[in-house]
Amino acid sequence: MxxxxxxxxxxxxxxxxxxxxxxxxxxxxxxxxxxxxxxxxxxxxxxxxxxxxxxxxxxxxxxxxxxxxxxxxxxxxxxxxxxxxxxxxxxxxxxxxxxxxQTLGIVAPVTANAGEEPRHGKATWSRPAASVIKVNVDASMGRDNLAGFGFVARDGDGEILAAGSKYPSVASSSTIAEALGLRWVMEISSQLGFRRVQFETDSLQLYYAWKKGTGRSVLFSVIHDCISFLSLFDFVDLSFVRRQGNACADFMARNASTLSDVIWIEEGPPGLFCLLQADLLASVPVLS
Structure with a gap:
């Protein structure tokens, strides 16, 4: 012009x-x-x-x-x-x-104490071990304390096994929303028959609360509920990834209000697939 x-x-x-x-x-x-x-x-x-x-x-x-x-x-x-x-x-x-x-390498800020492992958390999605299913989970807070949840489950080849969203849920803070999302996806994962699962979150607060395990707050009450699900699995781990490495679950959570309560098996909504492809390309093993 x-x-x-x-x-x-x-x-x-x-x-x-x-x-x-x-x-x-x-x-x-x-x-x-x-x-x-x-x-x-x-x-x-x-x-x-x-x-x-x-x-x-x-x-x-x-x-x-x-x-x-x-x-x-x-x-x-x-x-x-x-x-x-x-x-x-x-x-x-x-x-x-x-x-x-996805290739420009923006680093999401984290607030871990110096020297603690999550400060160096991976900035991109990585493939789980061959026998493990990785389930990325995220929550998105909206108005009136309403939160949406989203997850994407993939195997060691990066193939999508399931994806889902849930809306609405009430949460008093973003960290509580992340914990409620974890509780929800652990229950869904057990129903889907996943037995060896690595859950992954971009919430540093949730990660540390999970590692601590006990405390007196609403957050630890939700984590206690999560722990009660452990008997449903043969193996469970919770890992931390920086936000850009959680893009697929973030997409599901941000759009939960329009996607509603839906579980996709071996597929997902159309907008998800370019993010899946970007994760897949970023996670290709480097040959030495």
């Missing part, structure tokens, strides 16, 4: 969709590819009337530095993909943009 205003003869239409003039709002917020990226990656629905400056102002006011970093990451990848489409005729779709964001 700036070039057109300077009387430079260029096509003002979006080179991706060709439906509207390519403004900063259209490219990053309104084009169907961009809208799909925001929804699938972060569960964000963009209002068509949102100005880019207002969007960024709201993002920068977020207290979660990981969210700010992910938004900046997405904007960079959208711009990069647009230029490759325009100048190199490379395919431009939301799955490729999201896969690209």
């Amino acid at each position: 700036h070039l057109r205003n300077k009387q430079v003869d260029v096509d003002p239409c979006c080179p991706v969709c060709g439906e509207e003039d390519e403004t900063i709002e259209h490219l990053f917020l309104r084009c169907h590819v961009s809208r799909s990226c925001w929804f699938v990656k972060l569960g964000v629905r963009i209002d068509p009337g949102t100005l880019f400056t207002d969007f960024m102002r709201e993002v920068l006011q977020q207290r979660d530095s990981w969210v700010v970093a992910e938004v900046q990451n997405m904007i960079y990848c959208l711009w990069e993909a647009r230029n490759r489409w325009l100048f190199e005729e490379r395919k431009f779709d939301f799955a490729m943009v999201i896969a690209r964001t």
Whole structure:
């Protein structure tokens, strides 16, 4: 648009969709590819009337530095993909943009005490041992203390075995929501016949509370319920992964209000599959 205003003869239409003039709002917020990226990656629905400056102002006011970093990451990848489409005729779709964001290595902040193991928690999803099923779980807090839960279960080859969501549940804090999500998914996993399970969370508070095991609070009451499920399994472990390594469960939790109470067997909702593919590629063993 700036070039057109300077009387430079260029096509003002979006080179991706060709439906509207390519403004900063259209490219990053309104084009169907961009809208799909925001929804699938972060569960964000963009209002068509949102100005880019207002969007960024709201993002920068977020207290979660990981969210700010992910938004900046997405904007960079959208711009990069647009230029490759325009100048190199490379395919431009939301799955490729999201896969690209997974390669840039944003590190989620954690608050563990110095020297403790989770501070060096993995930043990407990793495959479990051959005989173990990894179940990633996450919770998302909304208004009125309503939380949504999500999980994705995969085997040692990275193949999806099950995925599910639950909404709504009432939780007094995000950590309580994470614990309630763990309790829910442990029960679901036992019903699905999983016997050797590695549950994985991006909640550092939940991880430490699980390791501690006892205490006097609502959180430890929920953890005690989780412990009561241990007899249903032959092996159980809880591991910590940084948030970008929990992207699939995060997607299920963030969209739980629209996915509702559904369990998918060996499949999941359409928006999940590009995230599964990104995890699969990131977890390929390195040959020495």
